[in-house]
Amino acid sequence: MEMSLTLSAVESLPPQLSDLRAEVRAFLDHEVAEGRFVPESDAWLSGIDLDFSRRLADQGWVGMTIPTRYGGAGRSDLERYVVTEELLAAGAPVAAHWIADRQMGPGILRNGTEEQKITYLPGIARGERYFGIGMSEPDAGSDLAAIRTRARETADGWRITGTKLWTSGAHIATNMVLLARTAPSDDRHGGLSQFLVDLPHPDVHIKPIITIDGGHHFNEVVFDDALLPGTALLGKRGDGWRQVTQELGNERSGPERILSTLPLLRAWARTDTVRTDPSARAVLGALVSRMAVLRQLSMSVAQELAGGRNPTVEAAMVKDLGTVFEGDVVEAIRAHADVEPDPGGDEFSSLLAKSILHTPAFTLRGGTNEVLRSIVAKAVL
Numbered sequence: 001m002e003m004s005l006t007l008s009a010v011e012s013l014p015p016q017l018s019d020l021r022a023e024v025r026a027f028l029d030h031e032v033a034e035g036r037f038v039p040e041s042d043a044w045l046s047g048i049d050l051d052f053s054r055r056l057a058d059q060g061w062v063g064m065t066i067p068t069r070y071g072g073a074g075r076s077d078l079e080r081y082v083v084t085e086e087l088l089a090a091g092a093p094v095a096a097h098w099i100a101d102r103q104m105g106p107g108i109l110r111n112g113t114e115e116q117k118i119t120y121l122p123g124i125a126r127g128e129r130y131f132g133i134g135m136s137e138p139d140a141g142s143d144l145a146a147i148r149t150r151a152r153e154t155a156d157g158w159r160i161t162g163t164k165l166w167t168s169g170a171h172i173a174t175n176m177v178l179l180a181r182t183a184p185s186d187d188r189h190g191g192l193s194q195f196l197v198d199l200p201h202p203d204v205h206i207k208p209i210i211t212i213d214g215g216h217h218f219n220e221v222v223f224d225d226a227l228l229p230g231t232a233l234l235g236k237r238g239d240g241w242r243q244v245t246q247e248l249g250n251e252r253s254g255p256e257r258i259l260s261t262l263p264l265l266r267a268w269a270r271t272d273t274v275r276t277d278p279s280a281r282a283v284l285g286a287l288v289s290r291m292a293v294l295r296q297l298s299m300s301v302a303q304e305l306a307g308g309r310n311p312t313v314e315a316a317m318v319k320d321l322g323t324v325f326e327g328d329v330v331e332a333i334r335a336h337a338d339v340e341p342d343p344g345g346d347e348f349s350s351l352l353a354k355s356i357l358h359t360p361a362f363t364l365r366g367g368t369n370e371v372l373r374s375i376v377a378k379a380v381l
């Protein structure tokens with residue numbers, strides 16, 4: 001008996017969404033059959049393929065929840081959730097548009113001016129606008145409020161000076177959302193503001209940082225007295241901390257914090273080891289049931305976000321539990337697989353090798369798990 005693992009095995013969404021799920025799955029199967037992409041773990045952050053992003057947008061599956069008057073599909077958060085899950089399960093190369101779709105569409109809708117909405121949202125929905133997140137700095141990661149990048153208001157606009165680090169996708173991004181200090185403040189969370197930066201920019205210098213697997217997906221970004229127009233301010237001056245915290249709700253709780261390694265789990269489920277070894281099947285069963293519980297958690301946070309609430313603590317919990325699970329999938333398969341991980345090997349051993357090399361990042365990006373646990377602990381106390 002060959003085991004095959006699809007998300008409907010743990011389906012709990014309303015049945016009317018299964019048509020959409022089937023449509024997305026058929027599209028992705030066709031893409032794979034045509035050799036347009038090879039399923040990879042963690043492709044939501046490192047699988048950059050601009051053509052794929054545009055093809056997906058042509059289907060109406062990028063910027064799905066953006067209202068139609070701004071070029072989006074005006075569909076529900078639950079519909080977007082289903083599409084997102086299928087993309088992750090297929091290991092599709094969605095990294096180029098991921099941040100724009102996940103948090104900048106909602107962020108601009110929430111905080112942007114009408115002009116910013118008209119400028120940025122249609123391009124996001126066409127799969128042609130790609131955003132980098134300019135939060136972390138060399139001395140400000142977990143302690144984000146310690147950022148030193150400054151934005152100075154002048155007669156011509158805003159002058160930005162500072163360095164951002166680990167900026168995923170900045171090298172292909174058309175835009176960056178930047179957190180900078182606009183005023184000194186006794187309150188560490190005060191005096192921060194967000195900006196929309198159009199790239200490329202003559203005074204914004206983007207330098208690659210190569211990861212352990214030889215990949216290039218993140219960067220150092222240096223702002224050298226870069227001039228932004230006055231209209232680049234996103235939301236209210238001084239309100240950056242609140243806006244960023246809201247964005248982190250979108251950033252931390254989605255299915256990509258649970259399903260980064262699902263392509264590996266699915267590939268393993270089809271191997272001879274799982275077919276013939278009852279103990280491997282028991283491991284698979286335990287992982288799948290854990291995934292089902294985590295999906296329920298993630299979906300309830302998605303519903304809170306869709307209702308306009310700000311479930312910071314719940315989102316932190318999803319990310320902590322979900323990213324540990326993603327790594328446990330890799331470790332369990334590594335222990336039970338009967339092949340050696342090899343980046344140049346056959347499809348499965350290369351998928352395993354790449355998943356191993358990506359695992360250290362799961363619990364770091366988007367806020368480390370230690371820090372997330374302290375958010376949860378403070379809320380509980």
Ligand SMILES: Cc1cc2nc3c(=O)[nH]c(=O)nc-3n(C[C@H](O)[C@H](O)[C@H](O)COP(=O)(O)OP(=O)(O)OC[C@H]3O[C@@H](n4cnc5c(N)ncnc54)[C@H](O)[C@@H]3O)c2cc1C
Binds near residue numbers: 367
């Ligand atoms: C793959 C990847 C992609 C990323 N993409 C982006 C991006 O696009 N944009 C962006 O802005 N950033 C990005 N980041 C940066 C990420 O958000 C930071 O790495 C993360 O917030 C941790 O910051 P740091 O690296 O400075 O580590 P530090 O903050 O220096 O932490 C070092 C260690 O100390 C621990 N620690 C720190 N403070 C505490 C505390 N108070 N209590 C307990 N333990 C603590 C941490 O848990 C960690 O283990 C990315 C990171 C990765 C790995």
